[in-house]
Amino acid sequence: MAYKYCTATNTGKDFFTHEDRTRFHLEGHPGNVWITGDNNYGDQWISKISGTVKTKSEAQAIVTGVIETSQGVWDDNNVSGESSDEKISRLGSRPATYNII
Amino acid sequence: MTDFKAIKGFNVKSLTADPLPGGGVANGAWASGGNLNGTNNQKRAGAGAQTSAIVMGGVGTGDDSNVDTELYNGTAWTEVNNLNSGRGLAVGAGTVNTAALLTSGRTASQAVYNETEIWNGTSWTEVNNLNTARYYSSGDGTSTAAILAGGEPGSGATADTETWNGTSWTEVNNLNTARAELTSMGTSAAAIAATGTTATAATVNAETWNGTSWTEVNNVNTARTLLAGSGTSTSAIIFGGNPALAITEAWDGTSWTEVADLAVGRNNTTGSGTATLGLAAGGGTNPTAVATEEFTAGGIGDTIKNEGQIYYNSTAGTMNITAVVYGTGAWAAGGNMNTSRSILRAAGTQSATLAFGGNIPPETGSVNTETYNGSTWTEVNDMNTSRNGSFQAGTQALALASTGTTPGGRTANSEEWDGTNWAEGNNVNTARYETTGCGIQTAALGFAGISTGNVALTENYDGTSWTEVGDLNTARRSLAGTGTSTLALACGGNEAPGTSAKSEEYNGTSWAEGNDLNTARIGGTSFGIQTDAVVAFGGTVNVEFYNGTSYTEGANIATSGTQGGSAGNSLAGLVFGRQPFPSACQATEEWTVPESVTNLVMSD
Numbered sequence: 001m002a003y004k005y006c007t008a009t010n011t012g013k014d015f016f017t018h019e020d021r022t023r024f025h026l027e028g029h030p031g032n033v034w035i036t037g038d039n040n041y042g043d044q045w046i047s048k049i050s051g052t053v054k055t056k057s058e059a060q061a062i063v064t065g066v067i068e069t070s071q072g073v074w075d076d077n078n079v080s081g082e083s084s085d086e087k088i089s090r091l092g093s094r095p096a097t098y099n100i101i
Numbered sequence: 102m103t104d105f106k107a108i109k110g111f112n113v114k115s116l117t118a119d120p121l122p123g124g125g126v127a128n129g130a131w132a133s134g135g136n137l138n139g140t141n142n143q144k145r146a147g148a149g150a151q152t153s154a155i156v157m158g159g160v161g162t163g164d165d166s167n168v169d170t171e172l173y174n175g176t177a178w179t180e181v182n183n184l185n186s187g188r189g190l191a192v193g194a195g196t197v198n199t200a201a202l203l204t205s206g207r208t209a210s211q212a213v214y215n216e217t218e219i220w221n222g223t224s225w226t227e228v229n230n231l232n233t234a235r236y237y238s239s240g241d242g243t244s245t246a247a248i249l250a251g252g253e254p255g256s257g258a259t260a261d262t263e264t265w266n267g268t269s270w271t272e273v274n275n276l277n278t279a280r281a282e283l284t285s286m287g288t289s290a291a292a293i294a295a296t297g298t299t300a301t302a303a304t305v306n307a308e309t310w311n312g313t314s315w316t317e318v319n320n321v322n323t324a325r326t327l328l329a330g331s332g333t334s335t336s337a338i339i340f341g342g343n344p345a346l347a348i349t350e351a352w353d354g355t356s357w358t359e360v361a362d363l364a365v366g367r368n369n370t371t372g373s374g375t376a377t378l379g380l381a382a383g384g385g386t387n388p389t390a391v392a393t394e395e396f397t398a399g400g401i402g403d404t405i406k407n408e409g410q411i412y413y414n415s416t417a418g419t420m421n422i423t424a425v426v427y428g429t430g431a432w433a434a435g436g437n438m439n440t441s442r443s444i445l446r447a448a449g450t451q452s453a454t455l456a457f458g459g460n461i462p463p464e465t466g467s468v469n470t471e472t473y474n475g476s477t478w479t480e481v482n483d484m485n486t487s488r489n490g491s492f493q494a495g496t497q498a499l500a501l502a503s504t505g506t507t508p509g510g511r512t513a514n515s516e517e518w519d520g521t522n523w524a525e526g527n528n529v530n531t532a533r534y535e536t537t538g539c540g541i542q543t544a545a546l547g548f549a550g551i552s553t554g555n556v557a558l559t560e561n562y563d564g565t566s567w568t569e570v571g572d573l574n575t576a577r578r579s580l581a582g583t584g585t586s587t588l589a590l591a592c593g594g595n596e597a598p599g600t601s602a603k604s605e606e607y608n609g610t611s612w613a614e615g616n617d618l619n620t621a622r623i624g625g626t627s628f629g630i631q632t633d634a635v636v637a638f639g640g641t642v643n644v645e646f647y648n649g650t651s652y653t654e655g656a657n658i659a660t661s662g663t664q665g666g667s668a669g670n671s672l673a674g675l676v677f678g679r680q681p682f683p684s685a686c687q688a689t690e691e692w693t694v695p696e697s698v699t700n701l702v703m704s705d
Contacts, residue, residue: 010437010688022431044311047313
């Protein structure tokens with residue numbers, strides 16, 4: 001399956017609809033990156049939400065950049081005497097980078 | 102003594118046909134409207150709404166270039182000021198009869214027009230011309246943003262498309278199939294063009310416009326020419342056609358379905374309005390035909406009153422019952438929360454939700470409370486004690502928040518929401534956080550979490566005080582929980598170490614192990630009841646549905662996260678907030694399973 005990539009801010013209600021979700025593949029990722037199915041409905045949605053079209057590598061770079069920033073924040077957020085498990089409990093697991101589809 | 106009608110609102114009846122659902126284009130019907138005033142009502146252009154329509158121009162026998170304009174108010178047509186350039190076979194655009202556009206067209210003596218005129222509610226003004234003069238074209242939109250596609254420039258059909266921005270026409274990408282005598286509905290940003298004639302024959306072809314290009318979509322059922330239509334690119338009806346078709350088809354954004362016919366078949370009629378409130382005026386081979394018909398979605402004849410309505414179908418000879426059927430659920434974006442947060446808790450339904458507390462970076466624990474009405478989140482009065490990861494129970498009107506993490510550490514504090522304010526209640530027995538709960542304000546259950554370490558402790562609230570009851574089998578924190586104080590579900594969580602897929606059911610006394618989640622998760626959330634629950638979040642877009650026995654993967658949410666909130670039930674729920682560290686999220690996604698009432702034959 002082919003995909004398209006864009007960035008757009010989730011404006012809330014009706015940003016994507018139930019109809020959208022039944023018509024084409026849709027994923028949201030850090031950095032306001034959205035992935036749609038590469039079809040007419042996906043194109044219409046990107047147009048509707050005024051998305052900025054990206055290549056896959058551009059979208060991946062945005063996602064990775066946001067997560068790496070988060071990793072730095074996580075690494076720097078320490079409490080004296082705190083165990084690793086306690087830190088995870090306090091902050092959640094350390095953000096991990098991943099590959100988008 | 103209560104009878105069947107008192108229960109179901111409908112006596113057992115003998116009907117010659119099945120009753121119909123109460124609404125929808127599929128069950129719409131045409132009814133007669135007020136007659137046009139003009140004496141030449143062929144090949145006019147139309148625009149506007151069913152109760153605010155405009156028709157203009159026309160061409161036909163004995164009238165080379167009709168300049169007449171008429172306005173419709175839902176009851177009667179009124180003649181108003183004339184066009185500057187009389188013509189028929191033109192295209193109209195506009196959503197009301199006080200602001201419209203007319204362009205293209207032809208006279209009986211074959212003069213082809215590219216002139217455009219704008220109607221301001223009182224008079225017509227000439228504005229910039231189309232780039233390509235043509236007739237038998239189609240278009241829609243408004244007086245400031247319209248689209249025109251296809252038609253005949255003079256010899257043969259064209260695929261040319263132009264868009265109007267309120268000032269000028271611009272040539273844009275062509276239709277895939279050149280055609281004339283077609284119809285189109287929508288706007289300059291999203292439209293659909295259907296059927297018409299190519300160089301050789303009428304076509305069933307339909308195309309949608311996304312603001313940039315045309316894409317072929319599913320065909321109409323009946324190829325035809327000289328038809329009309331109303332609606333949008335995702336919801337439209339087309340009707341009439343040459344020579345005197347009455348056929349009406351409805352477009353739902355995916356496919357075409359035949360619906361109720363016009364009472365009087367006709368070609369060259371006008372189309373105004375929407376898919377649910379359409380209007381056809383004039384048309385046909387008789388230039389003096391003045392008939393208007395109004396299409397209105399909804400039920401006709403006997404309608405289904407409610408679920409459980411029993412009747413005898415005397416035609417089919419069957420006993421029947423109306424029953425609810427469910428479609429395929431999907432997630433959609435809801436309104437954004439005012440405050441981004443994670444590790445929050447919530448209560449209520451999809452259209453009446455209460456969300457409270459949570460981690461609002463860089464805070465640890467918040468007093469912030471918001472309500473959701475199905476569209477918008479609104480800030481309401483704060484809790485007295487900031488917290489995240491607390492017990493949760495109740496409704497939007499009567500909720501309970503207990504335990505959680507505060508800036509001072511874990512708390513045993515408990516508060517009750519009365520629809521306006523939070524008031525202090527009696528404390529729980531064991532302070533903890535990263536816990537969860539379920540039930541209502543006067544009969545709640547709180548379970549698991551972290552105290553000095555993970556706990557399996559469960560406490561029951563009777564509206565006054567907390568009592569320890571049977572422990573979970575597996576101590577954990579950051580789990581999902583839902584249900585009632587006597588029938589609860591706990592799943593996933595952090596077993597420290599280890600991400601849990603374990604699921605347990607509470608029967609009012611003790612917890613029993615059930616089948617595991619398919620995806621182990623920390624920071625998940627759940628809504629619904631013990632035997633019909635939805636589990637989301639936990640660092641994944643994956644959503645699972647529990648039927649009381651096992652978990653099944655269903656439609657994913659759009660955006661992954663962990664430690665979000667949720668409310669509702671398996672037919673209508675929502676998830677919101679969530680944590681992609683270090684920030685929190687304000688996004689909401691709504692889960693809805695469409696449901697409708699239909700007729701079923703009763704059998705053994």
